Amino acid sequence: MAATSTSLFLKSPCSPPSQTKPFIHRQYTNALFQSRTSRTKSVNISIIRAQSNVRKEDIVIVGAGIAGLATALSLHRLGVGSLILEQAESLRTSGTSLTLFKNGWRVLDAIGVGNQLRNQFLEIQGMMVKSEDGRVLRSFKFKDEDESQEFRAVERRVLLETFAGQLPPNAVQFSSKLAKIETSTDSETLLELVDGTRTLAKAVMGFDHQ
Ligand SMILES: Cc1cc2nc3c(=O)[nH]c(=O)nc-3n(C[C@H](O)[C@H](O)[C@H](O)COP(=O)(O)OP(=O)(O)OC[C@H]3O[C@@H](n4cnc5c(N)ncnc54)[C@H](O)[C@@H]3O)c2cc1C
Numbered sequence: 001m002a003a004t005s006t007s008l009f010l011k012s013p014c015s016p017p018s019q020t021k022p023f024i025h026r027q028y029t030n031a032l033f034q035s036r037t038s039r040t041k042s043v044n045i046s047i048i049r050a051q052s053n054v055r056k057e058d059i060v061i062v063g064a065g066i067a068g069l070a071t072a073l074s075l076h077r078l079g080v081g082s083l084i085l086e087q088a089e090s091l092r093t094s095g096t097s098l099t100l101f102k103n104g105w106r107v108l109d110a111i112g113v114g115n116q117l118r119n120q121f122l123e124i125q126g127m128m129v130k131s132e133d134g135r136v137l138r139s140f141k142f143k144d145e146d147e148s149q150e151f152r153a154v155e156r157r158v159l160l161e162t163f164a165g166q167l168p169p170n171a172v173q174f175s176s177k178l179a180k181i182e183t184s185t186d187s188e189t190l191l192e193l194v195d196g197t198r199t200l201a202k203a204v205m206g207f208d209h210q
Helices: 066-077 102-110 114-118 156-165
Strands: 031-036 042-047 054-062 083-085 097-100 126-130 136-141 152-155 178-183 189-193 198-206
Touching (some): 054 066, 054 189, 102 114, 114 152
Parallel strands (some): 054 083, 054 198
């Protein structure tokens, strides 16, 4: 009987989702096994490394700005982990403040940080519009217009740090600028950073505000 040769192409194990430390890429060793299973049959089994330098994640969020962090925190509250890729070396906390109306506060309450922020920023009661010579053109109180209105200016840095502070350690991977994004053959999304590192994700959400 003629000898047969079989090659097996196995997908290598990848990093476990979410809990892996960033920037760690395990190296998997290629192995070439040659086994002779019987006197008449010789089998070459090649285990090749398939995408072994690709990290695997369930959900990747691009951009650790307000939208990206708030989304990650919302998912976290639901028990869903995610990895945020941020191009900067740390949170971009510059800027002044954002004035948030009641819809914004509803969102902050829903993700569990509303009261933490209310304690730090006073409620703005009303608004007065004046002419150049100081005459009052219009004056009103927000609650006169809408009893449920809530209007506060929140320092951008505090907002970002509050979101990030509620996320698990290493939820944000800094110095990670996304360069390329494409659908891989198995319907997952392949993300490539400018440093060449690659991540396969089941779901990707972009909040890069470009
Ligand atoms: C530094 C800064 C200061 C600001 N100051 C104020 C302010 O004082 N008042 C105000 O009202 N609004 C301010 N804004 C705007 C406001 O924060 C945002 O417009 C708004 O909140 C929308 O948020 P966002 O999360 O969509 O975008 P952003 O807050 O702009 O966040 C987008 C994030 O995505 C990251 N990113 C972009 N491209 C990539 C990439 N390829 N790979 C990885 N990461 C990427 C960016 O570095 C950034 O951190 C500021 C924005 C920034 C970035």
